Amino acid sequence: MTEFEPAPAVRETAESIATMEIRGAATIASAAAEALAEQAEAAAASGATASDPAAFRASMRAAARDLRETRPTAVSLPNALRYVLQRMEGDSVDGLRRSVVDASEAFVEQLDRAQEDLGQVGANRLADGDTVMTHCHSTDALACIEAAVEQGKSISAVVKETRPRQQGHITAEQLRDAGVPVTLIVDSAARRYLDEVDHVVVGADSIAADGGVINKIGTSGLAVNARERGVPIMTAAQTIKLHPETLTGHTVEIEMRDEGEVIDPAARGEIGDIAVENPAFDVTPPRYMDAIVTEQGQFPPESIVTLMRELFGEGAAEPWAEP
Numbered sequence: 001m002t003e004f005e006p007a008p009a010v011r012e013t014a015e016s017i018a019t020m021e022i023r024g025a026a027t028i029a030s031a032a033a034e035a036l037a038e039q040a041e042a043a044a045a046s047g048a049t050a051s052d053p054a055a056f057r058a059s060m061r062a063a064a065r066d067l068r069e070t071r072p073t074a075v076s077l078p079n080a081l082r083y084v085l086q087r088m089e090g091d092s093v094d095g096l097r098r099s100v101v102d103a104s105e106a107f108v109e110q111l112d113r114a115q116e117d118l119g120q121v122g123a124n125r126l127a128d129g130d131t132v133m134t135h136c137h138s139t140d141a142l143a144c145i146e147a148a149v150e151q152g153k154s155i156s157a158v159v160k161e162t163r164p165r166q167q168g169h170i171t172a173e174q175l176r177d178a179g180v181p182v183t184l185i186v187d188s189a190a191r192r193y194l195d196e197v198d199h200v201v202v203g204a205d206s207i208a209a210d211g212g213v214i215n216k217i218g219t220s221g222l223a224v225n226a227r228e229r230g231v232p233i234m235t236a237a238q239t240i241k242l243h244p245e246t247l248t249g250h251t252v253e254i255e256m257r258d259e260g261e262v263i264d265p266a267a268r269g270e271i272g273d274i275a276v277e278n279p280a281f282d283v284t285p286p287r288y289m290d291a292i293v294t295e296q297g298q299f300p301p302e303s304i305v306t307l308m309r310e311l312f313g314e315g316a317a318e319p320w321a322e323p
């Protein structure tokens with residue numbers, strides 16, 4: 001391993017994130033933080049970096065860059081890398097290694113605690129007997145529903161399958177396993193079922209400074225329909241989903257995925273000259289979202305910028321960049 005070649009464990013994690021074997025913003029963040037700890041262990045044991053603190057640091061930055069490049073939309077990924085690299089300190093390789101491993105463990109612990117805490121807040125918005133509608137698969141959204149069930153509330157769910165990758169099936173199975181009666185529907189049936197629903201609960205990949213919620217494609221249409229039907233909609237999102245770069249006017253990049261997820265590649269030749277596009281996420285304007293539920297309480301979307309400033313200051317550092 002040279003100082004610029006990430007450890008095999010980092011390459012594996014990067015590959016798994018890129019191919020969506022590891023997916024969902026919170027899961028991606030904890031995998032990335034753990035991969036940095038693995039890089040630190042590997043670099044501390046490797047000839048090229050074991051006795052050279054500067055080379056060790058360079059190898060950590062290179063690993064973070066590789067992880068950063070896997071998927072563009074979930075800000076939890078750069079926020080995780082930022083958290084760990086900003087806590088990398090020490091004059092010796094062993095000291096640096098320890099600081100990275102400690103920061104990685106602390107990050108994952110915080111992530112779990114934050115999810116539990118926001119679950120309680122989200123659960124308080126749900127009442128006994130409620131039916132919720134979900135979109136995609138969000139561990140933060142599930143935490144709210146599961147916490148409501150643990151509070152003794154009887155909750156049922158209408159789960160959108162979420163084309164093209166059908167992450168709704170994961171949600172359906174997990175809710176079923178939590179004892180929630182589930183009805184699975186195709187995405188285009190959502191408006192019809194909104195009349196039978198008390199709440200819509202979704203997750204987020206990023207939250208912009210203006211309160212815009214970036215989540216799986218289809219969230220914005222669902223939110224507009226929910227508003228039209230008078231059904232409250234909340235986003236469950238830990239504060240690592242707050243996108244610091246939007247404080248300085250940047251927009252969030254929406255990932256465009258392969259057309260093979262939309263049409264059968266084997267049939268591509270037959271359909272000929274038809275363009276296929278596959279955006280993975282969309283932006284729900286703040287006026288269509290009732291609340292953003294975080295581990296620090298619930299916020300009207302328009303006020304989230306205050307929390308963002310508190311947590312991230314006026315912008316975002318890039319500790320993985322070459323000095």
Ligand SMILES: O=C(COP(=O)(O)O)[C@H](O)[C@H](O)COP(=O)(O)O
Nearest residue numbers: 023024025026138139140203204216
């Ligand atoms: O949009 C998705 C997943 O998209 P993909 O499947 O393309 O990664 C989820 O709603 C958010 O990531 C939040 O998930 P969590 O609450 O688990 O962080």
